[in-house]
Amino acid sequence: MKRFIIFFAITIGWIFCLVLPSTAQAPELREQLVYGLNVFNGRGYGGGFTPRTEDTIYLIADKDNAISARITLVYFWPITGKYMAGFQALNEEVEGTLEVLKGEKVIKALEKEDNSLYYPEGYYGEGFLFYKGEEAHAYHEKFKKAIEEYYKKIAEYQQAQTEYQKNFNDFLEEIKKRREAGEEIKKEEIEEKMPREPKPPIPPQFYVTPPVKDYIINLPVGHYKIRLRAEDGTIIQGSEKNLVLFTSRRTGGTGYEIIPGNRWTRRESCDDPSWIIYLAGKNTLYFNPFVQDEYNELYYNKLEDPQNRGREEKWRWVHTKSIKDVTLLFKKGEKILQRIERVPYYVKQLSGAELGYEIVEFNPEEMEMFGRQPTFEGYKLELSSTLQKTNYEINLEKKEGEFFPGGKREIRLVRKENAKSLYILSIFPLIVGLVVFVGRQRKLIPKE
Secondary structure (H helix, E strand, C coil): CCCHHHHHHHHHHHHHHHHHHHHCCCCCCCCEEEEEEEEEECCCCEEECCCCCEEEEEEEEECCEEEEEEEEEEECCCCCCCCEECCCCCCCCCCCEEEEEEEEEEEEECCCEEEEEEEEECCCCCCCEEEEEHHHHHHHHHHHHHHHHHHHHHHHHHHHHHHHHHHHHHHHHHHHHHCCCCCCCCCHHHHHHCCCCCCCCCCCCCCEEEEEEEEEEEECCCEEEEEEEEECECCCCCCCCCCCEECCEEEEEEEEEEEEECCCCCCCCCCCCCCCEEECCCCEEEEEEEEEEEEEEEHHHHHHCCCCCCCCCEEEEEEECCCCCCCCEEEEEEEEEEEEECCCEEEEEECCCEEEEEEEEEECCHHHHCCCCCCEEEEEEEECCCCCCCCCCCCEEEEECEECCCCCEEEEECCHHHHHHHHHHHHHHHHHHHHHHHHHHHHHHCCC
């Protein structure tokens, strides 16, 4: 064990020796043509860019995907092992016609189009609509008018608040004088005559991004190529890329996002019905069920970030839409222990010497939450430390006796003294890897 600790410490030191000198040096900046991406990812739209080192762009088929060609400064960042773009220093739009080729034949010649995204539930809400051309401008104008109306109501509210404060002070002064004069004032009269405080206006719940000009790609499944042709008819250097349009293998699965109450930012996923949730001791968990689709791991990882890695022979589930109109059942065998409804929650930061947080039910009527949005929504499952250490399950009920397909998951409660074995199992592959590494290093060292 002592030798293992020494080896581990030496390995960490060796890594720092390699990394720290490289991070101390200023990165080398190179001017490049890159493709900026705003592409459909199954649940919304995400951004990124494709540097010169990546020769292929991956997109989901039969969906609107926006890309743009730009000249920027690109540099390698050793900490992440990826190339980064300095768009703030240089962000020059490249003009031209984007040609899409199938084999050696040009099948489309695309010009830039205005486009924007419409979020009915707000920027951080679910759901979106992709608009092009005049519709993009029309919906953005609608959003700007809603914002202008909101600020107008804010001004009216501030004026009403000033009048209320004056009337309230006058009311208190009147009550004080009447009481000093010996008059008995009933509680009902006070409640009836007390000025009512105005409520602040609610901001627009929807959001629309400002229209931008991009090339809109919407193609069926297949392999293509793209390139930029300048106005003089030449192909712009560095603009040629392969293009892979793919789709999901399976759709309509059910997955869970699990939010631990003691570390709400570190969320876990439980996407496969065969996976088991292990818990020890007292726990509070917030479950968020999703409809999910299954994509090729390499293709989807490259969609999210062209510099990501993945395995073409593997598949991964992607959460696409929240499941809301259901009840979460916590069961032991056939016995239902809890029926849990979906509730919005708000994470309150706690002040004091020890920084922390508290998760409370979201109530828009409370002054500190007025005008805010819930931090998250979910099904709260509280597990007592006195629960029998055995097998339980959760499931999703659409209506009594009718279950949501694929929503069943097994939960195993283990004793704390046995929980350490789970950590041993989790680090076992690391130990095996280190043993193999040491063995190979010994074989490489020549004997004297």
